[in-house]
Amino acid sequence: MADRLEPYRGKRDPRRTREPIPEAAPREGGGGDTFVIQEHHARSLHWDLRLERDGVLVSWAIPKGLPPDPATNHLAVHTEDHPMEYADFEGEIPQGEYGGGTMTVWDRGGYETEKWSDREVKIVLNGSRASGRYVLFQTHGRNWMIHRMDPPNGSWEPPPADLSPMEAVTRSRAPRDAARFAWEFAWGGARALVHVQGGRVAVRSPGGADITAGHGWLRAMGPALGSRAVVLDGEIVTLAGSSVYVCYDLVYDDGRSLLAEPYERRRTALEDLRLAGPRWQTAPSWPGGLPAVRQAAREQGLPGVVGKRLDSAYEPGRESAAWIFLPV
Incomplete structure (x- = not known):
């Protein structure tokens, strides 16, 4: 059975980065429901959404973060699976290395799966900052979109589109x-x-x-x-x-x-x-x-x-x- 972390290891040098790089292949199966969102100040700021699935963290890079309401979809780029240990990782990735920059945990919690296929993932996030129903769907190759399916919290308002100064x-x-x-x-x-x-x-x-x-x-x-x-x-x-x-x-x-x-x-x-x-x-x-x-x-x-x-x-x-x- 293929080691799902081979692409992850191939992009990282354990002598240069503090990122967790386990030697053993991940164990298949398991019903874990951890999610983590990491704020990644790399070449360009983005947020990494990671969902526990079959012993790894299935990952997407989201340049604009989670969409706050159903009116807007955001790009989500499917990246390589990450090891479960990455859910706790924060720190500096050296410049010149893959993903060089600062990584911090923006939110973490549990999630529920409503659907999981090769082209569509429906989930409910239960975190302290991120909560609600989302769907990720593939558009072309590694490019996916993420859409919020439920309305935002009752107190949330969209930013003003047209505003003249006082x-x-x-x-x-x-x-x-x-x-x-x-x-x-x-x-x-x-x-x-x-x-x-x-x-x-x-x-x-x-x-x-x-x-x-x-x-x-x-x-x-x-x-x-x-x-x-x-x-x-x-x-x-x-x-x-x-x-x-x-x-x-x-x-x-x-x-x-x-x-x-x-x-x-x-x-x-x-x-x-x-x-x-x-x-x-x-x-x-x-x-x-x-x-x-x-x-x-x-x-x-x-x-x-x-x-x-x-x-x-x-x-x-x-x-x-x-x-x-x-x-x-």
Whole structure:
């Protein structure tokens, strides 16, 4: 009987990688129901879905992760069977080796099999992060698709497809209740909404045009956020001679719209993302600190400051008095 792990061993050098490479062939049979999903930061970010079957982990590489709802299918590339020991593997695969990069366990648990054939696999995942009914079906050769068969959890919402940014009104004087606002620098850059999903980045202009191609340097933000799906509001500015995306609002976060949430909560959620990369950062914000912020903006040659009411919702496409631009 053929050793199902021969292709796996043939791609790995035990002298260079810490991946488990058992010498013995896997034992056929058994009714194990383990699944694991590993986040794999290799040449390109993807997620590896592995299902226990006949003593091995049958595996697919899914570039965009599991589809969150039945409306979208995701590519799943069938890869070689992995040993059962791989379900616990985390760590660095050396660069230059097959799959070189960082591997972490994203989720694991048990699964139920509804159908298993050479061209179609129907399963129910029961994990802490991944749960629901999915079907994997072959399309051509190693290329399969994965489809979610049941609706997502009741609280899940899709990311907004068309969204225009909220705009500030211009005032010459500070509001009397300035202490009820958070104050930020007005950067004077190009406004942009950044959509991140499945490790991929899409950059859109205020009018909704896809301008991702002109800002390829932002694509690295996708792998930095991993599987998190977000929609960010901010500006593309020039700092120290380089283009940088300065984020100052979060309107969608991992299956939940934040449009109706007060600015104060959106700001906390934005800071929790810890966005601090080589070409992106979270804009500073100071509740009630108008005089000092305005003076700092003047000293740095910025056009002004923007105040955002702490209790204000995000109003897409509207010029709202909840946001106030004050020239310096």
